[in-house]
Amino acid sequence: MTQPPRVTGELILGIDLGTTNSAVGAVESGFPILLADTEGSRITPSAVWFGADGSVEVGRKALRRRASEPGRVVTSVKRLMGRRFGEEAEFCVPIERGADGGIRVLGRTPEEVSAEILRELKSIAEFRLGRPAEKAVITVPAYFNDGQRAATKRAGELAGLEVIRIVSEPTAAALAYGLDKLDEHSRVAVYDLGGGTFDLSVLEMQDGVFQVLATRGDTRLGGDDLDVALARHCVADLEELDATAKVRLIAEAERVKCALSDRESETFRAPFYDGSRSLEKEVTRDDLEKLARPWIARTLTCCRQALADAGTTPSDLHAVVLVGGSTRIPAVRNAVAELFGREPDLSQHPDEAVALGATIQAGVLGGTLRKMVLLDVTPLSLGIETFGGLMNILIPRNTTIPCKAGEMFTNAAAGQASMRVRVLQGEREMARDNWELGCFEVPFEPAPKGQARVGVQFRIDENGILEVLARDVTTGRDTVVEIRSAAVNVDDEAVEKMVGESVEYAFEDMAERVFTEAKLKAEELLPAVEQALAEAGDLVSAEERSEIETAAVAVKEALAAGLPNPLKAAVQRLDKATEAFAAALVEKAMMEALERRL
CATH class of the missing domain: 2.60.34.10 (Substrate Binding Domain Of DNAk; Chain A, domain 1)
Structure with a gap:
């Protein structure tokens, strides 16, 4: 039996830079694999601790610092990427305004914080692969705008990586799902609910080609929001507490939320959360589901919009794939099943599917995978x-x-x-x-x-x-x-x-476009109106004729002045003034045609 040819190519990492967790992978011996850290975990928490002495710790080490120094641990920094100061109100540490109007946390930009996470992932990859890694594909939510995508790329560059491609998370998840279905023709929806963002993408897969038909989402909707809602449910005066106490309570809310995916009830414990008060409160799955209803409803609205954009009904889909840690919540799975009329596909690891898809894309770009066409x-x-x-x-x-x-x-x-x-x-x-x-x-x-x-x-x-x-x-x-x-x-x-x-040049360009479009309309409308008045002026009253003539003069004056908005308004006025006249002309033409036929 002959051995298949060994696939060789350039090393490009696939990275899922997530709100809550991140992961890194590479193609080795022709297979996409995710790489584990020294503790054997393929998942790295997206948390960074900045010590007062300038030292930095990332991942689980940083999370362990949160109990004693919550004000120095940054989590969910992805929510700040590409944002301006004032666009994001709530965060785990105080948000400061930078000299450029951007955001700073603990004196650092969101890109600099994200770069620490990426630097850690790069280190994990180099440790496991035994060679330098200098290039990467990084995923972002499909609904990230250009500023947020550019910020993600800058973070990669700060971490010492050449970012070959920025890839949408649902597309990456679909690649992971479709790896063993390359010869099939199928249409799937990817429901991606993570810690900070939500996307619903409808994709079509055929002969190894993955095509995005529609995407809808919200870059400010994720598990973090439910954590805050649960913390408020347990502590009524949450907003009045200092930042340190709020961080501890929201972290406990996250733990309780995760536990309720497996159990019917869990105790919310917060000893001396404000220095003097302690709290123990039983929280049931029903309590969490009541809090989650409006949160889940927002995701379902995006789902309906995406299906409409794609011209697709739930019955047209071959599968609804769930990814993102927040899809572990039973209420989310039930709501998705009800909306789409089918049980969701749980074949993908919710925390690893996006990273696996990014790795596949990286393998295609690097020449180590050749089975599919890269989007x-x-x-x-x-x-x-x-x-x-x-x-x-x-x-x-x-x-x-x-x-x-x-x-x-x-x-x-x-x-x-x-x-x-x-x-x-x-x-x-x-x-x-x-x-x-x-x-x-x-x-x-x-x-x-x-x-x-x-x-x-x-x-x-x-x-x-x-x-x-x-x-x-x-x-x-x-x-x-x-x-x-x-x-x-x-x-x-x-x-x-x-x-x-x-x-x-946005304002100048738009002004020129408005003027040009209005000028074309005016040059078409003026001669037509003058000819119609000359040939069939008896169809309008003296008052209507006066209004039409006045509006026509206004159009000519605006044309001569060369000002876009006055010209647009004058053309609209003339258009409206001639509506009844145009209807009368059409009616007259129809009557004449009828008489000729008789």
Whole structure:
């Protein structure tokens, strides 16, 4: 029997940087594995202790310090990633305002705290693998925005890692779930409820390709919120206590919550929690479930929205996969089963699935795994130039590929015999400020203005190749252009520059877009109104005619002034003033057509 060829490739770590727990993995001998620390645990608590003398401890060591020095132990720092001061109210240690308006805890940025966790995971990997690890794939919630993703990448760099890819957690979990189902065609929902965030993603898996159909979530919804609610339930004056007492009570609430996943009741114990008072209170699973109802309901709202976005019903799904430590709660599992009409799939380890999926993606990128196609995203929006020099986006940035999107366009001038399709990439409102990927002509039968129909579809395959199809609806004739790799292979610095410029010039860009759109509408509306008044002015009263003429003058004045918002308002006024006139014109045309037929 011949041995299969040994897969070799670059070492890239897969890291789940979680709110409560984190994990690291790598592909060894062709198999994705999670790596255990010196104590034999594959899970590292996302906790960091900062000593007064500058020393640092991470993980279980840090948690053990929480009893004696709760004010020096930072947990759930993921909730602060990419945030500005004032956006997050409650936290385990006091939040300070940085000079740049960002957040500081114990004098450090959230990225610096996260970097300590990542540095620990890097150390675990190097200890187990016996060689340096310098590159990583790191997961984030699907609903993390660009700022939060960028902050995660910076944390990795501070830890001495080159972050090859930022991957959405539900996608990673689906990869772990689908590793042994690569030849099947299935549609799954991944319900990911962790310590600080929630995501529901609907994914389709076929022939080793994983495609995200829809994602909904909340980056401020997780087990931490239930811990606080339980602590308040047990201690009515929780908000009046100092930070140290609150930390101890919330930590005890977390312990009780976890225990109630296995038992019907548990005692909440807090000896001398404020220096003098002690508390022992029996908490039942029913008590916890009552507190959890609104919390669970928020996740179910996201589930319904994601299903609607994906055009999917629960009966269309092959499985509902649960990941995240908070899915151990029986009430969560029951609610998911009721909403989706099926028992959830518990085959994935709730704390390890995301890290395993990240490891699989890392293996694909490093060349140590070749069984599946890696999901990618479009780093910048893709679209075409439309009349007036506007950028019309068909595929927004960060859309998971493979994907496709299309729209119908029409001729801007009478007798026009072709349409130029200019394919653009970028985030600016005006076509001239974006990058041109390609340009081609689409011929069609000459027709009156607005009568020709050309459908344009963008399709990006799993290899990052953009195919643009333009179809003349009248003749069914297709024009197809292939743009290889330009859609996804964009230098990081160029992407950051483009996104940065889109923010820097956002107000100017939007003002120009508003003016251009209103100008196009005005130039179409004014001649039509003047012609209609000349030919059928008897259909309107003197009062209505006066209002239409006044509104038309206002449009002309706003056009001459070149101000976007006044022009937009003037066009809307003229549009509204002519509504009854337009209806009368339509009715007259119908009566004339009927008379001719008779």
